[in-house]
Amino acid sequence: MPTNSRLPGFYKLSPAERLQTVCEAKGMESAALSVVVPADEGMLAMADRMIENVIGTLSVPLGVAANFKINGRDYLVPMATEEPSVVAAASNMASVARIHGGFHTSSDQPIMIAQIQVVGATDPHGARLRLYERRQELLDLANEQDPFLVGLGGGAKDIEVRIVDAGTATYVVVHLIVDVRDAMGANAVNTMAEALAPLVAEITGARVRLRILSNKADRRLARVRAVFDKTALGGDDVVDGILDAYAFAAADPYRAATHNKGIMNGITAVVLATGNDTRAVEAGAHCHAAASGRYTSLSTFEKDINGNLVGTIELPMAVGLIGGATKTHPVAQANVRLLGVESAQELAEVIVAVGLAQNTGALRALAAEGIQKGHMSLHARNIAVAAGADGDEIERVVVRLKESGHVRMDVAQKVLEEIRATAPAE
Structure with a gap:
């Protein structure tokens, strides 16, 4: 049945009526889209006030990055992201930065x-x-x-x-x-x-x-620096590998695009978790990366006198604590309370610290074992669940996927079939 996207008066309907209308237009059973309806009716009503033509909500995993010490103060940082390894990498590099005092930040007036x-x-x-x-x-x-x-x-x-x-x-x-x-x-x-x-x-x-x-908020920059201990990173060769990776990104826009995506993995996760405008922050950041007339790395890396890695970031950070989803979305409000920041400038400084930690973690993985080893290890769990594994089956499938070196859906499905075929009858 062809889809009819012409839906007169659609905006006037309730979310439930819109959902039913969409299903009818697609020739689908209403149960096929029932997962978009949140269990909490209040959340659906709130979503209907935030944007247009609402039919439901989409949940994004919310994690907490640990180990962050910024300007001498400890923070637990909420991060909303669907990508494996982001929260883990940020937490890991924050622990490495703590060895030499954590992150040091400053910011312009808003x-x-x-x-x-x-x-x-x-x-x-x-x-x-x-x-x-x-x-x-x-x-x-x-x-x-x-x-x-x-x-x-x-x-x-x-x-x-x-x-x-x-x-x-x-x-x-x-x-x-x-x-x-x-x-x-x-x-x-x-x-x-x-x-x-x-x-x-x-x-x-x-x-x-x-x-x-x-959104070129170049009067509203936030800055962060940190020293990452060379031994904790894996030694001199790993530090040199990170410096080579940075130099590559600074010189080549093809590499810089992915390098900066790694920074934004951390930044966007905190921006989203606190109800701020991810698109505005991303636009400002990428514009800043091209401020010289050539797209380049948003971060810099160098060695200190002891051979430790020194990382820095300076970029626009237009975020707030009042207005928008930050004040209307209860999860965003809860995350701001968890973070404990008291001003937009403090929030901006925490966000760039997370960006630097995430960037350093990604570069360390590239310079050491390769990005796929850690990333795909975490991704294997998602693949196992998507293949249909449940309960104890998930970990068994993950182990087999990692042993095979092929973290793919077809492999996971085959492994799951083998596990179930050899399972004792109940």
Whole structure:
């Protein structure tokens, strides 16, 4: 039966009605999609308030990374991810970093930028200077939109005006510089940009088009460094292997893409667990990786005088503790309490520490036994379950898969058949 994706009034239905409608449109029994409906009806109602056309929810495994000492304080770090070995690698490298004092971090003030695009200015350079002449008027109008933020010490702090040549068009672009305090800040800066648009159009004598935040949050960097003990890593050769892997990533964008994915494995897991915007953070990070004009490694690695590995990361980290899913999703709220951070800057610093730990763990695996040995060992359990193993069968299948060196579904199914064929009759 062909699918009919035309569903008039779909958005007006309840989640249960939408689910039934989808099943009918696909010619499926409703039981086929029943797994998407959470046992807690409250979670479904909450999801229906968060996004559109909700039919259910998707659970992501939530783990806790241990061993993290950051600026002298211990943290248990919630991580939401479906990928095996990520939490284990981060925890392992955090324990190695503890030998030399753990992670040391710093961060910028929580500054976000809103862009206001002016098109059709007859004198773009003159318009640029007129905007600067009215700077305070623009800032005052922006801050009228959010007196609560201003009362907390945040708000619009400055403007910058750029001339952007785009082929046949020349745009005047106003950057509104906003301190968003403990918010991620998208709603605050977008509201201010919308409010400024008529005044900007009046000053420039031209038309305003886009007015929206930029996810290139290069005024909001978080930084981390750590020393990883060479003996705990596996010796001088492993350290040299990590340095070779880093140099490869720094020089080659094909390697850098996967290298940075390893960093984001850790970062995205904490961002998601705390209800923050994973896409915004990822966009900012990858943009930063190409800031020089060539895509390269987000991390750096070198040796200290004793031959230990020194790792560092500096990247944009636009995360918050107020607003969005962080304040509406009960699991995100619980994870923030578990983590125990008190400001958006502290959260940003924890996140980059996890990114460095995860990156170091991945590079150590590459330099030592190879990435597949540890990763596939953990992946074997997922394969065993997917093949249909249950209870004690799971560990027996995992052992056989690891012994064979082939962690594949077809092998797991064959192993499971053999185990069941030789099992004593009940």
